[in-house]
Amino acid sequence: xxxxxxxxxxxxxxxxxxxxxxxxxxxxxxxxxxxxxxxxxxxxxxxxxxxxxxxxxxxxxxxxxxxxxxxxxxxxxxxxxxxxxxxxxxxxxxxxxxxxxxxxxxxxxxxxxxxxxxxxxxxxxxxxxxxxxxxxxxxxxxxxxxxxxxxxxxxxxxxxxxxxxxxxxxxxxxxxxxxxxxxxxxxxxxxxxxxxxxxxxxxxxxxxxxxxxxxxxxxxxxxxxxxxxxxxxxxxxxxxxxxxxxxxxxxxxxxxxxxxxxxxxxxxxxxxxxxxxxxxxxxxxxxxxxxxxxxxxxxxxxxxxxxxxxxxxxxxxxxxxxxxxxxxxxxxxxxxxxxxxxxxxxxxxxxxxxxxxxxxxxxxxxxxxxxxxxxxxxxxxxxxxxxxxxxxxxxxxxxxxxx
Numbered sequence: 001x002x003x004x005x006x007x008x009x010x011x012x013x014x015x016x017x018x019x020x021x022x023x024x025x026x027x028x029x030x031x032x033x034x035x036x037x038x039x040x041x042x043x044x045x046x047x048x049x050x051x052x053x054x055x056x057x058x059x060x061x062x063x064x065x066x067x068x069x070x071x072x073x074x075x076x077x078x079x080x081x082x083x084x085x086x087x088x089x090x091x092x093x094x095x096x097x098x099x100x101x102x103x104x105x106x107x108x109x110x111x112x113x114x115x116x117x118x119x120x121x122x123x124x125x126x127x128x129x130x131x132x133x134x135x136x137x138x139x140x141x142x143x144x145x146x147x148x149x150x151x152x153x154x155x156x157x158x159x160x161x162x163x164x165x166x167x168x169x170x171x172x173x174x175x176x177x178x179x180x181x182x183x184x185x186x187x188x189x190x191x192x193x194x195x196x197x198x199x200x201x202x203x204x205x206x207x208x209x210x211x212x213x214x215x216x217x218x219x220x221x222x223x224x225x226x227x228x229x230x231x232x233x234x235x236x237x238x239x240x241x242x243x244x245x246x247x248x249x250x251x252x253x254x255x256x257x258x259x260x261x262x263x264x265x266x267x268x269x270x271x272x273x274x275x276x277x278x279x280x281x282x283x284x285x286x287x288x289x290x291x292x293x294x295x296x297x298x299x300x301x302x303x304x305x306x307x308x309x310x311x312x313x314x315x316x317x318x319x320x321x322x323x324x325x326x327x328x329x330x331x332x333x334x335x336x337x338x339x340x341x342x343x344x345x346x347x348x349x350x351x352x353x354x355x356x357x358x359x360x361x362x363x364x365x366x367x368x369x370x371x372x373x374x375x376x377x378x379x380x381x382x383x384x385x386x387x388x389x390x391x392x393x394x395x396x397x398x399x400x401x402x403x
Contacts, residue, residue: 006085006135009198015136017196018129019149024189025125026156031182032099034164035175037061042175043108062365064119069361071123073217075354078124083200084135084350088128092190094121100183103176127357134341134349142341143292147284147334154276161270224355227348232398233339234359236296239395240336242363243303243388244329249368250384251322257381258314268319272326279330292338296399299332304392307385367391 037057044056078087098118102111133145164178171177225231255268287295306325313321340356341349371384 006198006200009196013136013196013198015133015138015140015145016148018132018136019145020152021129021189021193022149022152023156024185024192025129026153027160028095028099028156028182028185028189029122030157030160031164031178031185034161035168035178038175039111039179043111046108062368064115065361065364067116068119068123069358069365071120072127072354072357072361073221075124075127075357077216079350079354084128084131085198085200087124088132088193089190091121091124091128092186092193094118095125096183096187096190098183099179099186103178103180103183105176123357123361126360127353130337130341131350131353134346141284141288142338143287143334144284146338147280147282147287150334151277151280154273154280158270158273158277220351221355224352227344227352229339229343230352230356232401233337233343234356235398236339236395237336237356237359238363239300239391239398240332241360242367242391245364245367246371246384246388246391247325247329250371250381254310254381255319255322258318260319264319268322271323275323275327276330276333279327280334283331283334287335287338292335292342293399295331295335297396299328299330299335300392300396300399302331303328304389304396307389307392310385311382311389 040057040060044060048056082090095118098114098121102114102118106114129149130146133149134142137145163181167178167181168175225234251268255264283295303325306321306328310318310321310325337356340353344352367387370387374383374387375381377383
């Protein structure tokens with residue numbers, strides 16, 4: 001796929017302009033994340049008891065992850081139909097509209113339908129922003145721009161949960177109302193993006209031949225893994241998101257099982273964002289100076305050590321570990337996808353990025369299954385940290401390989 005041309009834009013538009021969009025996407029997605037499972041839990045309680053409703057939330061999340069992975073696989077075809085500029089404007093519009101509508105008391109089926117449309121848009125938005133940043137990285141480098149983008153995302157993640165719960169309280173415990181605020185944030189991001197004044201020549205939408213599209217998808221996936229270094233890039237990215245998915249899913253459960261209150265859990269989660277904000281203010285320069293691999297190795301190996309400790313430690317020491325291992329995550333967050341961007345020619349990134357992005361969705365399907373098996377075997381939720389330790393060590397081995 002040839003690199004897209006930009007006909008015109010405002011003079012001050014740069015890679016930092018797109019990195020700054022992380023303030024909108026990070027804040028909006030974090031507001032949604034703060035209440036998303038609670039809204040789903042309330043919907044499924046209309047049909048099941050509390051235990052089954054909780055399980056239904058997990059199953060639904062896995063189905064959404066499968067759907068998002070499929071969207072990622074077909075993204076190369078979508079980018080054949082639309083320019084990145086046109087598509088990004090469309091997905092921000094969809095995000096704003098869907099979350100605004102989801103905030104009202106729509107029927108469960110309508111909510112789920114809107115949620116699938118929103119997840120479609122989220123998947124494409126998370127793919128398009130790194131591609132834009134890569135296109136405008138000349139003279140600065142992906143390392144520095146990626147760090148700036150993630151800094152804004154994490155600032156949003158730090159503030160958004162408190163904001164979301166304040167909205168819930170203001171509206172008398174209505175967990176849907178923060179979705180309206182998230183929709184407005186995405187509309188604000190759309191206006192910010194439109195201010196760039198980027199113009200590209202629209203593409204002609206051709207009739208879809210599903211058999212040919214599926215064949216092209218298979219060929220594209222096989223071609224991706226034949227590219228030098230892409231198997232390693234994919235596996236390392238998979239490892240990063242597998243650790244992230246396990247942490248997001250099981251830390252709250254373990255904290256509550258250890259007898260701590262939900263208020264303490266909230267403090268632990270908020271404190272865990274601070275290492276990301278601090279480290280990502282300078283990690284981009286360190287990556288550019290010393291390379292990507294050293295920080296990924298440091299992140300994976302330290303996470304493995306913390307995981308082993310978390311298996312046996314209890315009480316406040318365990319809470320300290322849950323905060324400290326966020327330092328490991330902060331070292332990896334700005335570097336985990338650079339093995340793709342630094343080794344794939346810019347002219348080929350749009351073609352293969354959809355395949356690469358399945359390494360984001362697949363862990364959210366596979367890792368929790370391993371976690372569930374581990375809990376069943378050892379009869380302890382804390383046993384899942386043996387899985388994360390193993391994943392971290394295996395990711396380090398792959399990272400050190402020559403392929």
